[in-house]
Amino acid sequence: MIRMANLIAIFALASSAAHAQQDSVAIGKKLTTNNCAVCHTFGKGEPNGQGPNLFGIVGKPMASEPGFKYSAGMKASASGKVWDDKLLDAWLTDTQAVAPGNAMTYFEGDEARRQKIIAYLRTLH
Amino acid sequence: MSETNKLSAASRRSFIKAAGAGTAAAAFGAVSLTARAASDVKFDAEYDVVVCGGGGGGLPCALFSRWLGNRVVILEKAGSVGGTAAKAAFWYWVPNNEPMRRAGIADPKPDYMRYVARLSRPEQYDPSLPKLGLSDWEYEMCEAIYDSASPAAELLASKGALPYRHEGAVPDYWAELPEDKAPRGRVLFPKDGLPSMSDGGRVAIRTMSAAARRDGIDIKTGYRVQKVLVDETGAVIGVESLTEEGTLFRVRAKKAVIFATGGFTHDPELRKNFLHGAVYGGCAAPTNEGDFVRISSALDVQLRNMNYSWMAPISLDKAIAKDGSLSGIFTPTGDSMLYVNKYGKRVVNEKLAYNEVCAAFSEWDGAKGEYPNLTLVSIWDQQAQEHCASDDYGSLIVPKGSNDRHVLRGNTLAELAGAIRERMAKYQSALGSATLSDDFVRSLDATIKRFNGFAKTGVDQDFHRGERIVEKLFNGPVSKKADQKNETMYPLSAKGPYYAALIVAGNLDTKGGPKTNSHGQVLDTRGEPIKGLYGVGNCVASASARAYWAGGGTLGPIIAFAYRAAQSANGGQS
Numbered sequence: 001m002i003r004m005a006n007l008i009a010i011f012a013l014a015s016s017a018a019h020a021q022q023d024s025v026a027i028g029k030k031l032t033t034n035n036c037a038v039c040h041t042f043g044k045g046e047p048n049g050q051g052p053n054l055f056g057i058v059g060k061p062m063a064s065e066p067g068f069k070y071s072a073g074m075k076a077s078a079s080g081k082v083w084d085d086k087l088l089d090a091w092l093t094d095t096q097a098v099a100p101g102n103a104m105t106y107f108e109g110d111e112a113r114r115q116k117i118i119a120y121l122r123t124l125h
Numbered sequence: 126m127s128e129t130n131k132l133s134a135a136s137r138r139s140f141i142k143a144a145g146a147g148t149a150a151a152a153f154g155a156v157s158l159t160a161r162a163a164s165d166v167k168f169d170a171e172y173d174v175v176v177c178g179g180g181g182g183g184l185p186c187a188l189f190s191r192w193l194g195n196r197v198v199i200l201e202k203a204g205s206v207g208g209t210a211a212k213a214a215f216w217y218w219v220p221n222n223e224p225m226r227r228a229g230i231a232d233p234k235p236d237y238m239r240y241v242a243r244l245s246r247p248e249q250y251d252p253s254l255p256k257l258g259l260s261d262w263e264y265e266m267c268e269a270i271y272d273s274a275s276p277a278a279e280l281l282a283s284k285g286a287l288p289y290r291h292e293g294a295v296p297d298y299w300a301e302l303p304e305d306k307a308p309r310g311r312v313l314f315p316k317d318g319l320p321s322m323s324d325g326g327r328v329a330i331r332t333m334s335a336a337a338r339r340d341g342i343d344i345k346t347g348y349r350v351q352k353v354l355v356d357e358t359g360a361v362i363g364v365e366s367l368t369e370e371g372t373l374f375r376v377r378a379k380k381a382v383i384f385a386t387g388g389f390t391h392d393p394e395l396r397k398n399f400l401h402g403a404v405y406g407g408c409a410a411p412t413n414e415g416d417f418v419r420i421s422s423a424l425d426v427q428l429r430n431m432n433y434s435w436m437a438p439i440s441l442d443k444a445i446a447k448d449g450s451l452s453g454i455f456t457p458t459g460d461s462m463l464y465v466n467k468y469g470k471r472v473v474n475e476k477l478a479y480n481e482v483c484a485a486f487s488e489w490d491g492a493k494g495e496y497p498n499l500t501l502v503s504i505w506d507q508q509a510q511e512h513c514a515s516d517d518y519g520s521l522i523v524p525k526g527s528n529d530r531h532v533l534r535g536n537t538l539a540e541l542a543g544a545i546r547e548r549m550a551k552y553q554s555a556l557g558s559a560t561l562s563d564d565f566v567r568s569l570d571a572t573i574k575r576f577n578g579f580a581k582t583g584v585d586q587d588f589h590r591g592e593r594i595v596e597k598l599f600n601g602p603v604s605k606k607a608d609q610k611n612e613t614m615y616p617l618s619a620k621g622p623y624y625a626a627l628i629v630a631g632n633l634d635t636k637g638g639p640k641t642n643s644h645g646q647v648l649d650t651r652g653e654p655i656k657g658l659y660g661v662g663n664c665v666a667s668a669s670a671r672a673y674w675a676g677g678g679t680l681g682p683i684i685a686f687a688y689r690a691a692q693s694a695n696g697g698q699s
Contacts, residue, residue: 027370034347034369035204038212038411039449047528049449050212067526069516096331101317103324105331106205107338108346113369 028120031113035106042124051104056125057083058118073101088118153416155353155423156365163356168363168377172198172343174694175364175378177350177417180208180410181215181326182385182662182683184333185277187342188286189691190383197342198376200366202349207330208387208410209634209663212452214518215325216292216312216677217684219274224291225310232307234271239304240297241267244672252304259668262640266668269643269689270682277688278313278681286336287329288316295322297675298478300594308594312677323517348374353382353420353658360656381657381694383645385687388434388635388663389415399431399637402487403499405444405555407437407632408453408519409663417664421639424658425649429666431637435679436483439631440521441500442531442548445555450528452519453633455479458601459513459522460615462505463576464628466498467549467561469568471576473501474588476596476613480673486630499559502545504569504625506618512604520601521626536621538573542566545625552627573617583610590614598676633679636667645690659690 032042039050046053052065063070063078070078077099081087091098092114094107108114158166174190176183179201191197199206221232242257243250245267249258256264281287292312300308315328337344347369354363354375363377389395390409395418418428437453444451457464457475464475473485490497503521505513514524523529533548535541542565549560562568579585590596591613600613609615617623638660639647645661646654662683669678 031204031347031369037449038203038205041449047448047450047530049528051449096335101331103327105207105211105327105334107334107344108204113347 024116024119025123028116032117032120035108035117039104054121054124058085058088058122058125059083062087071101071103074099074103077102085118088121089114092117153351153419153423155355155420157355158357158362160357163354163362166354166363166375168375170198170374171377171379172196173378173380174198174691175200175376175382176385177364177382178202178208178385178387178662178664179206179334179344179346180385180387180662181210181213181329181680182387182664182687183208183383184330184337185281185684185687186383186385186661186691187337188281188284188333188340189277189688190694191337191340191342192280192284193691193695195380195695199337199342199344200348200350200364200376201344201346202386202416203410203412204347204369206334206344206346207326209408209413210326210680211330212408212410213326213633213680214323214455214676215318215329215680216295216314216322217274217278217289218311218675218677218681219278219313220271220307220311220681222275222291222311222313223279224293224313225307228293228310230293230307230310232311234268236304236306237271238264238267240299240302240306241669241672241674243302243304244299244674245668245670263668263670265643270685272685273688274681274685277684280688281333281684284336286333288332289313290316292322295676296594296598298481298595298673298678311675311681313681321517345374350384350386350416351420353424355424358656361658378657380696381659383659383661383690383694384417384420384664385661386417386664387413388632388638389413389418390434390632390634396635400434400635401432402496402630404434404436405439405441405629405631406447406451407439407444407634408451409632409634411447413634413663415635417660418638421647424647424655426639426647426655427650429637429640430668430670431635433637433667433669433671434635435480435633435663435673437479437519437631437633438482438486438501438628439519440531441552441555441627441629444629444631445552446530448528448530453479453631454519454521454628456515456518456520456599456601457482457503458515458520459503459505459509460600460603460609460613461509461580461617462503462513462522463572463617464501464503465569465572466501467559467565468497469562469565469572471572471587472498474585474590474596475503476590476599478595478599478673483630495559496557500549500556500627500629502625503628504541504617504623506623507621508615508618510624513602515601518599518601521628522601522624531626533625535623535625538569538621538623539566540621541623541625542569545627548627576614577616580611580614580616581608583614585611585614634663636663636669638663638665640666641686643686643689644693645686646693659694661686661690
């Protein structure tokens with residue numbers, strides 16, 4: 001009986017953890033839409049907007065979306081860089097600090113918001 | 126999101142005229158507070174000046190206010206600063222600007238006033254009258270632009286917030302009018318923008334937001350202001366905003382709340398009820414949903430100029446897809462290109478300035494009971510595709526590899542017409558089931574033959590395409606042919622392939638809202654300023670009425686009024 005109760009508790013925990021993860025992705029999606037969708041698309045094969053399509057961004061080399069014309073500032077800072085969590089966090093903190101003079105002006109001082117956006121970007125693959 | 130979480134029971138009872146207070150989080154309006162309630166409200170922060178909106182109007186308002194020594198916060202609804210201006214070319218039209226004065230280019234105020242009066246109120250214009258036929262308000266607002274745009278531009282530049290270069294060759298949109306005594310020289314442009322002058326907005330938002338952060342302005346993004354808080358004397362003392370996380374954030378404003386939240390381009394209900402004809406959205410920031418019209422409706426304001434907007438043709442496909450790359454079609458590229466309506470007829474000079482071309486869309490056929498030009502079709506041939514493609518200024522002819530969701534193709538005109546019919550059918554609910562007429566192909570063929578004749582002689586006897594100075598400014602790239610007499614026209618080939626795109630009326634943004642005085646103070650129905658409440662830019666009434674005087678005729682006035690509002694809010698008027 002006790003074992004059974006434990007098992008149920010574990011299931012309950014697992015399921016609430018899954019819920020929490022879903023919630024965090026949901027708020028991440030909302031934040032990403034509010035923050036990024038004016039210029040970016042997220043679906044596979046969707047056209048570039050003011051900024052490049054972001055499908056599969058995590059793990060890609062910086063400034064590597066085919067068919068997108070990157071600014072001189074972006075190209076000058078991109079060499080050897082890959083979009084990992086750390087670079088994305090620095091980018092969202094202040095795009096101009098990472099690639100001075102690039103076309104995107106964005107800064108978010110709230111780390112929790114940045115992490116939620118990055119969590120959502122990670123789901124795009 | 127209930128008020129009960131935030132306010133004590135006593136102060137809750139004291140909300141006397143709560144427009145939506147305590148109900149849905151997204152309700153807009155004003156909350157009038159008794160003296161007791163006002164002292165009880167828990168504010169999350171306090172500043173001298175609260176600027177709502179961080180775009181081309183809000184950033185200058187915040188900067189000017191900060192430079193006067195105020196503590197300033199920007200509350201921006203979107204996740205990022207920039208608003209509509211970030212996507213704009215950001216030319217700014219500054220009459221009698223410093224580089225003109227240095228170069229000895231005369232731009233006397235009386236002539237400037239005649240130019241703007243003639244275009245804004247052509248139905249009232251009378252140069253023999255002291256105010257030229259303008260109302261007192263219109264006259265004062267237009268004067269303010271002349272007086273303050275240049276000092277505003279110079280201050281922004283000298284503080285490093287918006288260094289500019291003088292684009293002395295750019296003509297006004299009616300450079301030929303006898304009233305225009307300074308037809309070139311009024312346009313300034315962000316210094317580090319591209320030579321094509323298409324990316325000024327990105328540069329300006331970058332430099333102005335960098336200066337704002339450098340100089341200690343707090344910028345909060347993802348904060349949607351939804352209510353103004355009004356004390357018992359009727360003065361605005363703060364705002365309530367909703368964060369992206371769904372929490373409320375109240376800010377006290379010790380001196381002023383300045384709205385610079387943009388127009389109502391992306392609110393279909395307001396568009397339908399205030400604008401003339403069908404407008405399908407536009408390149409305004411998607412957050413421009415008329416928030417200030419709704420918020421100020423709870424106050425005794427006077428809505429003015431709601432019937433006009435800064436217009437530009439837009440791609441129907443991109444408007445419906447809410448495509449982030451949507452731009453106004455500022456450059457109707459292509460020489461072997463023409464626009465026809467669903468009857469296959471040309472109805473407009475394709476190279477008119479964007480705001481002017483839009484008058485064609487809303488033409489009403491009272492006999493047939495329809496808008497014959499609700500959607501126009503741009504048609505071009507392979508020559509134009511090869512030589513006139515561009516990624517700038519909303520060109521419909523785009524280079525290979527660019528976003529071309531709007532482009533239709535046919536090897537023959539009949540095949541092209543089939544593709545157009547199919548695309549119109551896809552959007553039938555947006556087009557009132559309009560489709561091409563049965564004789565479209567025959568009619569189009571005749572239209573092309575007639576156009577080709579004009580192109581050969583260089584004279585468009587129907588619409589005079591390419592005869593005015595501004596039309597050459599917007600012609601876009603062409604490959605000049607030896608036999609070409611008019612650079613804006615070339616005969617369409619008798620052989621396919623042909624290309625087409627559907628275009629409809631759109632906005633850069635609207636330009637109506639509460640009436641302010643020339644110091645940006647929002648006026649009540651008696652014409653008195655509402656203490657502490659200011660508005661700048663497309664969220665308030667423009668005195669330009671229908672006119673789009675020149676490139677930058679949007680942003681030049683905006684920085685002028687930002688400058689004046691900041692001074693007035695600080696207790697001194699310019």
